[in-house]
Structure formats: structure tokens, C-alpha cells
Amino acid sequence: MLTDNHGRKINYVRLAVTDRCNLRCFYCMPEHGLEWLERTALLSYEEMLRLCTVLVNMGIEKIRITGGEPFVRKDIMQFLEALSAIKGLQQITITTNGVLTAPFVPQLKPMGIHSVNLSLDTLDRERFFAITRRDELPNVLKTLDALLQHQIPVKLNAVVMDGRNTQDILPLVQLTKSLPVAVRFIEEMPFNGGDSHYTQLQWDHLRILHTIQQAHPGIEKLPDPPYSTAYNYQISGHVGTVGIIAAYTRSFCGTCNRIRITPQGVLKTCLYDDGVLNIRDLLRTHQSNDALQQALLHAINHRAKDGWQAEKLRKEKGPVHESMATIGG
Template sequence: MPEDGLDWLSRAELMNYEEMLRMCQLMVQMGIEKIRITGGEPFIRKDIMLLLSSISKIDGLKELTITTNGVLTALYVSQLKALGIKSVNLSLDTLDAARFFAISRRDEFAAVMNTLDELLKHDLDVKINAVVMDGKNTQDILPMVELTKNLPVSVRFIEEMPFNGEKHNYAGLHWDHLRILHEIENGYPAIKKLSDDLYSTAYNYQIPGYKGTVGIIAAYSRTFCGTCNRIRVTPQGTLKNCLYDDGVLNIKDLMRAGAKDEEIKQELLNAFSQRPIDGREAERLRKEQALVHESMATIGG
């Protein structure tokens, strides 16, 4: 979280639940099979369980998942499981309460760990996402790997990206995926490479005898771009073919202008057909031709 916080948007600038549901229905009709609702903390929005319930009932949708920072999620875990949600990504950059506060600007470490406990108690698949930041949490890499000894979790280390907010400088990448792997191998020489799914963004590993797995996501190096099949829509309705682009279509604006379903589908197809080759091309094609500066907190983790 940027030290000086964020500029909060008015409710009118955000997609409402009816618009989100309509968008999801249209995309599933077009062939999308998996939808992830991301945070920060999705559960800060009132009545989100009603939205999740509606999305889960869309005919043709095969998987609905959540990414959360875990601050408010614990109370909803049993309801998530009842909806058929099987997998949750939990953002957790450190296992130290003081470092957690320094990174997140929130004294919520205990709440996040409670969410982790609840997810495991209800047998949901848990991926723990940790952004590796030089000078902030690199000492947590090995302790987080050790979580996989007794817990059936996937701990995934993510290269730091420049999405830190306009007034928060990005000093460049000091810990790439190779350095992260080298650090882990120094502590766990027996670690083995696992096979990766076709569209996986992570390189996956496991220490023999451990219950969980380890993943490394080259989010800044962008080595997985050739197989990435993801799209993202921000709370304002901006479609992003890639995290590094600055938006290629505003779905909310189309809906509020009265566009019919088939018109929206055609606009979506047009946008998808212009998907860049990789994240570096997406960055070069940004309209403002400026450095990436938006905060990940405004895009959705």
C-alpha cells in the first residue's frame, strides 16, 4: 500500500453488481470458463456473497475463485465452500507481524492468519502469494517455504512489479525468479521441479516429503507471456489484456451507453484480437507512453 494511501473513487465510478454479473454472463457465453474475483479484500464490498452466488450459477462456468488479502475473509469461508468455491489465493508477503504492518500499513496480521486457518480447516485449496521486495521481506523466503512442510498449501513468490503508485518509486528488480530460486535452493537443496500446467504463470517445485508446493512467478521478467490466457477488468470496468497495458476497453461505459449484448461481445472480440505478444509490447503500447505507475491496489491483486 502506498504510504500516502489512495484516492478513493465514488460509487458511481465503479461497476455495480448488475453490471458485473452481466459482464460475467456475456464472457461465459463467449467461452470463458474460469472467473476470479480479486482484492485487496473483495469482502469489503457489501453483499458480495449475493454477487458470488449469482456468478456461481452462470451456466457454463466451470470455476469461480477468490484472491483476497484475508483481512475480512474468515467469516465467509464456510459460505464460499457451500457455493462450490474450491480455491482461494491469499496475499501474504511476510510471516512477521511488524514487517506485515510496514508493508501493508495495516495491523491485520492476526486476522490474515485466522483466514488461513479457516481456509485450511474447510479443506479449500490455498495459494499464498508473496511479492518479494528487496529490503522488506527477503528474509521471509525460507520461513514461507517451510510452511509447505506440514501444510497443504502452494507458496508462490512473485517478482516485484512497478505497480506501486504514482508517488512511490520503483527502484527496479533486485530479486528476479532466478535469484529467488537460488535462495530457496540454498536452504533446500533437495527441492525438485514439478511439471507446470499449460497456462501456468508459475514455475512449480516441491521439497520431497513436504505436503505443499512452491511456485515462482516471473511477473516482471514476463517469461510466461507466450502462454498467458488471462484478461482482467478493473473496478471501473476497464478491460486489460495484460497487466502492463493501460486499458483497451471500458465495459462499464458501453453498458451505461445502452449497448446491447451482441454489441458488447463484438467490442470484446475486437479488444481480444489486439492482445499484445507479451507484457513488454503491452508496456510499449501504453497510450500515455509513460512509465507504469498505477498501484496494484487500484487494479486488483
């Protein structure tokens, strides 16, 4: 069992396979996009497979594939197939925006993909374009339909943004009435690739819950699974569930079981730190697996207590400016 210096079990890795994305969501990056990494700056699939094998041998049980958008990277399906062959790995999950995903869905379940998180901030096509700067909602909904058709568990992730999509909270909740999905509302975070676009959080988890309770006063709290980042709820008569993630408030840090690997191979033991270990350099200087494991253990054993401490310990002081696309979703 892999544990950090605060006694928290670490069994989950979020692995970003690319920084590139085919959307331009304003809460993630500037309209013109980012200065994309050169291919050689990214971990190769071979490097990622070696790293994942080492991590699984250390006690990692679950790997989530993120980006950027994973399906913009060439040969992603071959990589997923190879990843699924790692002995001891119990779960592979994927986070995607769904624009390119639908044609690949029939292949996901046979290779052992456990579930998919689908980003969907609105069901309104005009608001979708305003948020993402791309007219791709029909393709995202095709992916949702394909995932449900192939009985792959789906979580719909919606970032709640003041003045942008708060009117979509209840329509998204309504999806749970007839669809077996978990609709999850996420507090907006400052990872937009530039200056933060708000001075303070307007829609925290409590305000989101209050909005849902006003329309569904009988909503009931569900027991949260171990390590859950979401507060989970059920509305009577609905087949799906509702979750609220306090990503900015950071109230779940005490049970955090995850680490992140950025597209360029930097280990983040907290979403809010600025990277604690350059794994890519270790891999490319032909370090042994034992040396790689020792470096990972050292980093995990010097982990920040929570997101607030991680932010204070950042080498670059001041507001956070990274894009979510560059730090692994």
C-alpha cells in the same frame, strides 16, 4: 473457444469488484491511500453479472474475484452466490488479503468457490506492519486456518521485496512441510500508485530460486499446469508446493490465457497495458449483448504479444504509476 490474435486461448477473467482496500501495502499504494472511486464509477453487481454471462457464453471458464480487497465491498457474498449460478462457468476463485475473510469462509465451499489466493508477504508481525502499515497479521492467519479447516485449496502469495522481506522466503517455504498449501513468490512489480521505488529488480525469479535451493538442495521441478504463471517445485517430504512467478520478467506471456476487468469496467488484455476498452460505457449506453461481444472480440483480436509490447503501446509514456488496487490485482 475464444482465442486472441496470437493464437492463445482466452478462458480466464480476473474481475476486480472494488479499488478499495483495508491495507496500505507500500508496493501497491501510497501510505495515505488512493483517491477512491465514487460508487457510481464502479460496475454494479448487476452490470458485472451481465458482463460475466456474456464472457462465459464466449468461452470464459474461470473467473477470479479480486480488488482492491473484495471483502470490503458490501454484499459481496450475495454477488458470489449469483455468479456461481451462471451456467457454463466452471471455476470461481478469489484473491484476498484475509483481513475480513475468516467469517465468510464456511460459506465459500458450499457455493462452489474452487480456491483462494491469500496474500501473505511475511509471518513476522512487525514486518507485516511495516509492509502493510496495518497490524492485521493475526486476522490473516485466522483466515488461513479457516480455509484449511474447510478444505479449500490455498495459494499463499508473497511479493519478494529487497530489504523488506527476503528473510521471510525460507520461513514461508517451511509452511509447505506440514500444510497442503502452494506458497508462491512473486517478483515485485512497479504498480505502487506512485513513482517506482526501485531502479532495477533486485530479486528476480532466478535469485529467489537460488535462495531456496541453498536451503533445500533436493528441491525438484514439477510439471507446470497449462497456462501456469508460476514455475512450480516440490521439496521431498513436504506436503505443499512452492511456486515462483516471474511477474516483472514476464516470461510466461506466450501462454497467457487471461484478461482483466478493472473496478471501473475497463478491459485490460495485459496487466501492463493501460486499458483497451471501456465496458462500463457500453453497458450504460444500453448496447446489446451482441454489440458487447463484438467489442470484446475486437479488443482481444488486437492484443499485445507480451507485457513488454503492451507497456510500449501505453498511451501515457514513461514509468508505470497505477496502483495494483485500481487495475485488478
